Amino acid sequence: MRSVRMICALALAFCLVFCGCAKQEVYEEGKFKIYFINQKQTALVPVVYNLKSESTEDAVNEVLEVLSTKVEDSDHTCPISDPELLQDHKIKNNKLTLTFSMEYLKLSSVREVLLRSAVVKSLVQIDAIDSVSFKIGEDALTDYAGNVIGAMTDDSFVYDFGQEQDSLESAELILYYAGEDAGSLVRERRKVYYNGNVPMEQVVLRYLTMQPQTVGALPVLSDVGKILSVTSQDGICYVNLDDTVFNNGGGLSTNIIVYSIVNSLCELDGIGQVEIMIGTGENASVLPGPDGNDLYQSDQRLVKE
Amino acid sequence: MISFFKSLRWRLFILIVCVGVLPGVIITACFFHFYEKRTLNNDVVSITSQAQLFNNQIITSGYLSDPGDTSINTQFAALGNIYSGRIMVIDGSFRVIKDTYNLYEGRIMVWENVITTMQGKRSTVFDEKSRTLIVTVPITASDSDEVQGVLMITRSLEYLESNTSFFKDMSVYAMLVVVILSVTAGLVFSMRIVKPFKKLSDTLYMPESDTVLNIEPVEDYNETMEISERLGQIISRMNEIDDSRREFVSNVSHELKTPLTSMKVLADSINSMGEAPAELYREFMGDITDEIDRETKIINDLLSLVKMDKSHAELNISSINLNDLTEAILKRLRPIAQDQEVELVLESFRPVTIEGDEVKLSLAITNLIENGIKYNNPGGFVRLSLNSDHQYAYIRVEDSGMGIPQDSLARIFERFYRVDKSHSREIGGTGLGLAITKSVIDMHKGEIHVDSEVGEGTTFDVRIPINYIKESV
Numbered sequence: 016m017r018s019v020r021m022i023c024a025l026a027l028a029f030c031l032v033f034c035g036c037a038k039q040e041v042y043e044e045g046k047f048k049i050y051f052i053n054q055k056q057t058a059l060v061p062v063v064y065n066l067k068s069e070s071t072e073d074a075v076n077e078v079l080e081v082l083s084t085k086v087e088d089s090d091h092t093c094p095i096s097d098p099e100l101l102q103d104h105k106i107k108n109n110k111l112t113l114t115f116s117m118e119y120l121k122l123s124s125v126r127e128v129l130l131r132s133a134v135v136k137s138l139v140q141i142d143a144i145d146s147v148s149f150k151i152g153e154d155a156l157t158d159y160a161g162n163v164i165g166a167m168t169d170d171s172f173v174y175d176f177g178q179e180q181d182s183l184e185s186a187e188l189i190l191y192y193a194g195e196d197a198g199s200l201v202r203e204r205r206k207v208y209y210n211g212n213v214p215m216e217q218v219v220l221r222y223l224t225m226q227p228q229t230v231g232a233l234p235v236l237s238d239v240g241k242i243l244s245v246t247s248q249d250g251i252c253y254v255n256l257d258d259t260v261f262n263n264g265g266g267l268s269t270n271i272i273v274y275s276i277v278n279s280l281c282e283l284d285g286i287g288q289v290e291i292m293i294g295t296g297e298n299a300s301v302l303p304g305p306d307g308n309d310l311y312q313s314d315q316r317l318v319k320e
Numbered sequence: 321m322i323s324f325f326k327s328l329r330w331r332l333f334i335l336i337v338c339v340g341v342l343p344g345v346i347i348t349a350c351f352f353h354f355y356e357k358r359t360l361n362n363d364v365v366s367i368t369s370q371a372q373l374f375n376n377q378i379i380t381s382g383y384l385s386d387p388g389d390t391s392i393n394t395q396f397a398a399l400g401n402i403y404s405g406r407i408m409v410i411d412g413s414f415r416v417i418k419d420t421y422n423l424y425e426g427r428i429m430v431w432e433n434v435i436t437t438m439q440g441k442r443s444t445v446f447d448e449k450s451r452t453l454i455v456t457v458p459i460t461a462s463d464s465d466e467v468q469g470v471l472m473i474t475r476s477l478e479y480l481e482s483n484t485s486f487f488k489d490m491s492v493y494a495m496l497v498v499v500i501l502s503v504t505a506g507l508v509f510s511m512r513i514v515k516p517f518k519k520l521s522d523t524l525y526m527p528e529s530d531t532v533l534n535i536e537p538v539e540d541y542n543e544t545m546e547i548s549e550r551l552g553q554i555i556s557r558m559n560e561i562d563d564s565r566r567e568f569v570s571n572v573s574h575e576l577k578t579p580l581t582s583m584k585v586l587a588d589s590i591n592s593m594g595e596a597p598a599e600l601y602r603e604f605m606g607d608i609t610d611e612i613d614r615e616t617k618i619i620n621d622l623l624s625l626v627k628m629d630k631s632h633a634e635l636n637i638s639s640i641n642l643n644d645l646t647e648a649i650l651k652r653l654r655p656i657a658q659d660q661e662v663e664l665v666l667e668s669f670r671p672v673t674i675e676g677d678e679v680k681l682s683l684a685i686t687n688l689i690e691n692g693i694k695y696n697n698p699g700g701f702v703r704l705s706l707n708s709d710h711q712y713a714y715i716r717v718e719d720s721g722m723g724i725p726q727d728s729l730a731r732i733f734e735r736f737y738r739v740d741k742s743h744s745r746e747i748g749g750t751g752l753g754l755a756i757t758k759s760v761i762d763m764h765k766g767e768i769h770v771d772s773e774v775g776e777g778t779t780f781d782v783r784i785p786i787n788y789i790k791e792s793v
Contacts, residue, residue: 057439058432125435128414132430158413160385173416173424176431176454177447183421208406208421225422 047140049081050133050174051091056126059133059174060091071143075104075111078137094133109145110166111138119151124159132172139169182211190222191278191318193267195231199319200275203229216245216252216286219279235267235275236260243295250287251310252280258294273302274317281313288312328517332510340502341495348491352484359480363453364444367473370399371457374471379461383409384469387417396420404476405452409459410434411469429470437470451477516540520547571736572622575751579615583608614750621752624683625735628759635677635763637788642672642713646704649686653693661698662719664689667705674713675788676764684760685715687753688780692719694749695778708786712766715782723774732770733758765789 048061064081068074083095095101103114113134122130135147146166149156156164173179185208191200205228209218224236236242243255254276261269277289288310291302301309324330374392381389387409396407400420409418414434416424433443437456445454452474459469520538535555537548590596590604650664657664685704692702700720707714724732728739736751761768766784 053432057435059430124413125438128428128430129435132428158415160411160413170427172428172430174430176429176433177445177449183423183450208423210423222422 049078049137050094051086052094052129052133053091056092056129059129059136062091066141071106071141074141075106075138075144078141079104082134082137094130096130106144109143111144111147112150113147114150114152115156117152131167132174135167136169136172136174139167179210184209184211186215186218188219188222189279189282190219190227191235191275192223192227192229192232193235193271193275194319195233197233197267197271200271200278200317201227201229201232202318203227203232214245214247215283216247216254216280217242219283220245220254220276223275223279233267235272247286250285252283252286252289253292254280254289255292255295255299258298260293271317273311274314277311278313278315278318329510329514332513333506336506336509337499337502340505341499344495344498348495351491352487355487356480356484359483360446360453360477363475363477364455367403367453367455367475368442368457371455371471371473375457375459376462378409378459378471379468384411384417384459393418399473403473404478405474406472407474408472409469410438410472412438412467414438417469434470434472438467440465440467446477451481453477516544520544523548524551568735575618575736576615579611579618583611586611618750618752621750621756625752625756625759628680628756628763635788636679637675638678640674640676640678640681642674642706642715643668645678645682646685646706646715649682649689650704653686653689656690657693657702660693660696661700662693662696663701664693665701665703667703669705669707672706672708672713674708674784674786676784677760680760680763681784684757684782685717687757688717688782690749691753692717692721692778694721695719696721700777711786712783713786715784717780717782718777719779720777723776723778724770724772725774726772729770729772733768 046063047066049064051060051062052058053060066074066077068077079095079101082093083098083101084093086093097118100115100118101113102116105112105114119127131149138144138147146168148166149164158164185206188205188207190203190205192203193199194201205222207218207222209215209221220236220242221239224234224239224241226234241257241260243257245252245254247253261272273291276291280286280289289312290304290309291311292299293302294300302311304310374395377392377395378384381392383389383392387393396418397420399405400407407418407420408416408424408429410429411417414428414430416427416429419425433445433454433456437443437458440458442458443456446452447454454472454474457471457473458467459471460467516538519540523536523538535548535552537552538544539548586604586608590601593600646666646668650666654664689702689704696702696719701718702720703716703718705714705716705718707716724739728737731737732739733754735755737754738751758768761782761784764784765788766782768783769781770778771781772778
């Protein structure tokens, strides 16, 4: 009997190890993938790729090469079907600009969007590339409504809706928006949705850019782009905002904006104080707090009941 | 060997339980399968019609260029709440212009289903992991096929899960009840149904003591009644045989005792006589000797009868010329016939040869002729006729004797049976002759038939197959 038990235990352990190993192989997150287009021209097909080049320039060339090369005997096609399409590329400040010929405008909208998403999602994986922009000849690419399509990142595209659905989370947050009179704060309990991989501090600040549900209340930040970074450590949240954050047309005072951010962030577990830095590089400055140090704490006096 | 699996009771029990439980299980499984399917279908239909309503509103209000329309947005928010789901509007350049979750606005959707829908095909997908139903519908103006955008509505199917699990719980309770009922019914009915059989086997129980077995019919089922009747027949047959055995034993004892009694009487007489003339002694001794002879004959006849009963298969088959055989028998019996003033006649229509046991057949025919002589009147005759066809040999023994009354005809072949017991000593014989004859003829697969008129005579007709028919074992 004992020997049977031991064998069973060994078998079980073996299985677990095996499963773990197997999972490792299937789990491809983190590996470099080049995006192709399926034969039906209806979806992207990511294919794991071994990037050989070391330098950024070489890597970009290598990826563009793969993206333009016809694939034999496969269930997918290369995104840049006509090598004549891509004329030039330029890298500046970690931003890549691709220039296409006028032929690009002849692509059908489906084909065009597939090409664009495949190319951007592939190139953006290169370490030194933060974003990709498209140009047709001298002009920036525009959408059918005439709006300029600027720098694109991986986030600009939603590719695997199912998988994104899976990491979708929801929570109830307490957020502080600007009141109607712009001189007080409004407390709002709101259901929020976010990608599970995104930290809660970012979610809070993002929602402060959106229209509140309370009638008459106003959003505090005009644009997600104003939030440069946000991190927390030891109960203190460090927020870095763009220097234009206080230049809003809505007439909100700096105090309201600051305490909207501080109060909302302090509602999160584990955050008791907030430090705000404005701007980046040499011009960056920390907002001085009320107690003489650089830290802000939640102030409920501004909240209108 | 009482095996659980061979028990009718337990088979019935298992059958009843299965009949109770299986349909329930099958029906429940089917129900769940179809319920889910149907619900999903209904959802898709309702979401699609909802999308159609929005489609028109979106086109007429120009929502795709300006998604600020509060009325439509309020409807979206309300629907999103009802469905615990999400609504997204995507414009012609695949940009998300509205997302009730506020997550994707401004992003480009290159998800396959959106792309196919942008090309005009509605799509429905059920995402297993997040348990949501995702429906994408093309936004088109009513008068053209041109797709201007895509409307995506997702609906959480967790309500389906909670419904299903509720029903599953209910069905578990229901099945529990069904199982309990089935098991109870099974136990009760299997016992009830099997009871009469138990009754039957109980009535058949024969205790060690030698009581007469009386079977009461078990009338619960046709089947048991039939069994009881047949058993009753067998038992009465057994009882008959038992009775006839008793009778036979008592007959044998009686027959054996009779000569002994006579001997005793004679011996006692001699002893009590004192001095008697040698003549008287000789006479008495002669009588005693006669009685001993009689006893010996009875015992011999009995033995041969018993032997015949036992040794059915031990016939010594040979080819027998009946003409020769019967001539020899008549020749042997002529002196006795002459004593009785009876004439013996042999009539033969053709030469007859059969297969049989010569000794036994000789015995049988001799008995018939002897009877003919014994039960005859002086001046009478015994005629033996021989005939045959391709299948049988026919032997007829006719006499002009005293005849046999009609009511005795059936019984004359029984052992020790005498028509007139009072004259048996004078007539002689053992009462076994015809029994032996019948036994021999039966062994040869033949038949014997008797006709008689009291005062006129008796005729015995014997028919024996020419070729011996071996008994199939």
